Amino acid sequence: MNVTAIKIDNGVNVEALLGARAALTEAPAAAHFKWRATCDWVRGTHSRTTVEGFYGLGAEQSRGKSFRYDADHPEVFASEDKGATPVEFVLAALASCLTAGIAAVAQNRNIQLRSVKATLEGGMDLQGILGIDSDVRNGFDGIKVVFKIDADATRDEIRALVAQSQRRSAVFDIVTNPTNVAVEVA
């Protein structure tokens, strides 16, 4: 990290992030965000989730566009396979959160990234969700993430990037720690 002359660019505006951090330290109320999604059943196990606005910085925030995600189950579950399974969305969320973190931390540490590829695998014993064995949990019995990173850095610097990104990751926290979930019928 002795780079001064070479311009490091991972496409992350670190100054803006550090500025936001400083601003939110002074105004903690603005740091309270609410992320939202709506989901409509389509048919069978097929559903469509829409993500649009969110709340943050003390106000409703509109993106001016929406994102849609189809979820379904594969044909081996006698479904029509119209989209990734919900648990694969969890892998996608974890991978993209850690990857974004790696880019931001690398930028902050003056490390130029050339490529980052994450490969994820979540193990699951279906005896849980099928109610065959009550000692088996429904969710993953473990998740394995392998990062392949090409960057101007030593192997230990890259490992430190990956470690720091886990430390600051929302999805890593959501997956590794319990969360209260309130499900109601409106």
Added chain:
Amino acid sequence: MAGARRIGRVTGTVDAVVVGAGHSGLAMSRALAAHGVEHVVLERGEIANAWRHERWDSLRLLTPNWQSRLPGYRYSGADPDGYMTAAEVVDFIDGYARFVGAPVRTGTTVTKLRAVDSGYVVETDRGAWRCRAAVLASGAHGVPVVPDAAARLPASVRTLRYNEYRNPSELDWGRVLVVGSSASGLQLADEIRRSGRKVTIAVGEHIRMPRLYRGRDIQWWLDAVGILDERYDEVDDIVRARRVPSPQLVGSPERRTLDLNALTEKGVNIVGRLVGVDGNRLQFSGSLANHCAMADLKLNRMLERIDRWVDEHRVGDLVSAPERLAPTRVEAAPRLVHDVAKEPIATVIFATGLRPDYSWLELPAVDAKGRLRHDGGVVEPGLYALGLNFMRRRKSSYMHGAEDDVHDLCEHLVHHLHATKSSTTTADGSRARVGR
């Protein structure tokens, strides 16, 4: 402790009041006396009170005896490489108090500190003191910090704060969960495991260190390389640096290294942070592997820095060869849930740190999280802190860290007194009755 006396009775007026007669309060007293600043040192209990009453039996300092030094005073015993027991620390600080001749008022609990026009009023259970400057030297370790989950533990489990723990024989015979992975957490897990009890330790962020490196105490290296002297205004993120837990060290006669691998070898069960309690189920974080990986990486960066220093100073011949510790062993699938209905836990000990207690400060000097706002120990001109984590330097919370901080802050304090000279005190400090 609260006396029935009415507050507001002014016991005395001095230039400065020092709150706390531990090593840093006494060191400040010596410096103030040298500058002719009239002062008192108010102590809720006895000199070195926390070391007398709030430490477990086997505790020794994490720093070697040769490093036990205070301004004008140092260890002169026969075992410079050893580590003081708590009783020896009490003797050492008592000796320092006699050496300094500090004007200590023991058994005097400060109940309030508030600003008045000409400085401060320090109210105690034995009357109030007026002063123009005050020094908060009541220690970084006032009240235990305990995770939220503590309140939801099943009633069958006995809970202990680690300042309440004394030795394993006071514990029920049954599994003990130690929460916390700094020096204290590891030491308690190790000692309780040696007593034959089953032990689980919940591990979060931690600092791993070998006791000896290249044949010398790790504290010698931290000192020599300059790590301990790094200043608060030089590091990237001081807020984060101040939160770093104490390194996993133990002061033992055999100078052994105490890390998670050592605990694993003794059969201690290692799990992630305690993050939740759901009825009888204690839930641990799945982040254990990352916390261990971070500590290993950080350790290796420190050892590399030491090795570079050895090379730059061409002293490789005087010390043994570089070495690296084996990576921390983490089970492939560490336990995430411990159901006490199926496998009882007799005692949970929270070794999750202590924080200073500022509930008696009637000043807007504490942030929303109860932390003192200060710039290198200067809360405001006239009000100073001592002994806090990384307060001015990385060594600020260590005994040997007091000297430089006291020097800097005493200078600031004296300058403040001169700048705000009042009629109650002569500039040459002729009313001072302390010092020798």
